Amino acid sequence: xxxxxxxxxxxxxxxxxxxxxxxxxxxxxxxxxxxxxxxxxxxxxxxxxxxxxxxxxxxxxxxxxxxxxxxxxxxxxxxxxxxxxxxxxxxxxxxxxxxxxxxxxxxxxxxxxxxxxxxxxxxxxxxxxxxxxxxxxxxxxxxxxxxxxxxxxxxxxxxxxxxxxxxxxxxxxxxxxxxxxxxxxxxxxxxxxxxxxxxxxxxxxxxxxxxxxxxxxxxxxxxxxxxxxxxxxxxxxxxxxxxxxxxxxxxxxxxxxxxxxxxxxxxxxxxxxxxxxxxxxxxxxxxxxxxxxxxxxxxxxxxxxxxxxxxxxxxxxxx
Ligand code: ATP
Ligand code: MG
Numbered sequence: 091x092x093x094x095x096x097x098x099x100x101x102x103x104x105x106x107x108x109x110x111x112x113x114x115x116x117x118x119x120x121x122x123x124x125x126x127x128x129x130x131x132x133x134x135x136x137x138x139x140x141x142x143x144x145x146x147x148x149x150x151x152x153x154x155x156x157x158x159x160x161x162x163x164x165x166x167x168x169x170x171x172x173x174x175x176x177x178x179x180x181x182x183x184x185x186x187x188x189x190x191x192x193x194x195x196x197x198x199x200x201x202x203x204x205x206x207x208x209x210x211x212x213x214x215x216x217x218x219x220x221x222x223x224x225x226x227x228x229x230x231x232x233x234x235x236x237x238x239x240x241x242x243x244x245x246x247x248x249x250x251x252x253x254x255x256x257x258x259x260x261x262x263x264x265x266x267x268x269x270x271x272x273x274x275x276x277x278x279x280x281x282x283x284x285x286x287x288x289x290x291x292x293x294x295x296x297x298x299x300x301x302x303x304x305x306x307x308x309x310x311x312x313x314x315x316x317x318x319x320x321x322x323x324x325x326x327x328x329x330x331x332x333x334x335x336x337x338x339x340x341x342x343x344x345x346x347x348x349x350x351x352x353x354x355x356x357x358x359x360x361x362x363x364x365x366x367x368x369x370x371x372x373x374x375x376x377x378x379x380x381x382x383x384x385x386x387x388x389x390x391x392x393x394x395x396x397x398x399x400x401x402x403x404x405x406x407x408x409x
Contacts, residue, residue: 092122092123092124092229092230093123093124093125093126093226093227093228093229093230094116094119094123094124094125094126094228094229094230094231094232094265095125095126095128095222095223095226095228095231096112096115096116096125096126096127096128096231096232097128097129097130097133097170097219097222098112098127098128098129098130098151098155099130099131099133099134099285100129100130100131100134100144100147100148100150100151101134101137101139101144101147101285101286102147102284102285102286103147103150103285103293103294103295104150104151104154104155104285104293104294104295105273105283105284105285105291105292105293105294106273106283106291106292106294106332106358107272107273107282107283107284107291108285108294109158109294109361109365110273110332110335110336111234111267111272111273112232112267113155113158113159113160114158114335115232115267116160116165116232117158117159117160117161120160120161120164120165123230124164124165125164125165126165126166126168126226126228126390127155127160127165127166127167127168128168128170128222129148129151129152129167129168129169129170130170130219130222131144131148131169131170131171132170132171132176132177132211132218133170133215133218133219134147135209135211136209136211136212136215137201137209137212138207148169149376149379150295152167152169152379152382152383153369153372153373153376153379154294154295154365154369155167156368156372156379156382157365157366157368157369157372158294158365162382162385162386166385166386166387166389166390167382167383167386168383168386168387168389168390169383169386169387170222172383172387173225173387173390173391173394175225175391175394175395175397175398176218176221176222176225176394177218177221178398179221179224179225179397179398179401180214180217180218180221182221182398182401182402182405183217183220183221183224183247183251184214184217185405186247186250186251186254187214187217187220187243187247191243191246192213192214192216192217192243193213195215195216195239195240195243196239197215197216197236197239197240198212198213198215198216215240216239216240216243216244217243217247219237219240219243219244220240220243220244220247220248223241223244223262224244224247224248224259224260224262224397225394225397225398226390226393226394226397227259227260227393227397228260228262229260229262229263230262230263230264230265231244231262231263231264231265232264232265232266232267233264233265233266233267234267234272237264238264241262241264244262245261245262245263248260248261248262249261251401251404255404255405256404258397258400258401258404259397259401273328273331273332273335274324274325274328275288275289275290275291276290276291276292276304276305276307276308276309276325276328277289277290277307277308277309278290278309279308279309279324279325279327279328280324290304290307290308290309291304292304292305292358292362294362294365294366294369295366295369296362298359298362298363301355301358301359301362302355302359305329305351305354305355305358306351306355308325308328308329308351308354309325310323310325310326310329310347311323311325311326313326314347316330316341316344316345316346316347316350318330318331326347326350329350329351329354330350332354332357332358333350333353333354333357336354336357336358336360336361337353337356337357337360341353
């Protein structure tokens, strides 16, 4: 079985894009590969943050993952900060990473633009991400385009380390997520749906009336035809893709945008209803979710400590 890792930052509520682009592929992969679902809370500290919110979202994301079908017996759900080897390996990798290499990252440039206080952790973020991957001897990392450059850095660091200090890390490869790779924002379909920014987001726990309203308000165009055309009709294309991902079909009534939106709303509702119900059950028993998270740590810790031990020794630290 191939080891995979998918990360989620507790910076906001999980949304339809996270479900279709990351959670669903993760759940489907449970059949044939061993995955780790990482809740990357340390990454949520790289930008201005509210401590109570990060803590609440960490637990919420774990609960939503279980509700959506992540099987904790096959896929450990791991809170990054609860495996201290992440931070230890982060430091050790900083000793093979270059300052300029980190400063070149597009995401760093984008997120640090506009001045103000830039956290040093924002600069070293991709090194921590490399540590997340290398720590678990991960072979495959499903990545969207936005993470390509970071994955390349992880590969470069692993290769450089292995060459300089001897074989230590598995060099990971990036794989494209199988399902609907990118769900776009419903209000601004030029950009992807995200936890932060955008106004056309469907959170997995949004109540039904909010989901319907968000879809009813989705931006379309003046063309007046229900047709897949990402260039000229990004909004309509996004709705068609969401319908395909949620219901596995093309529009039954391909004549009006109103009808398309109703079909999409029904399809999304059919996907979200059981997740909401299961979430309500699980949320009533936070002790259970805590147990799952403790089991996640226990499942990955032996390998993580072995990898860190290997790294320390290779670097010349006294054991
Ligand atoms: P943020 O806006 O804080 O970056 P995000 O919505 O991009 O949040 P992440 O925690 O960065 O969420 O990503 C979690 C996973 O969900 C990643 O695998 C990412 O590729 C995937 N993902 C995020 N947004 C989308 C989207 N709109 N469509 C498909 N997949 C997505
Ligand atoms: Mg993101």
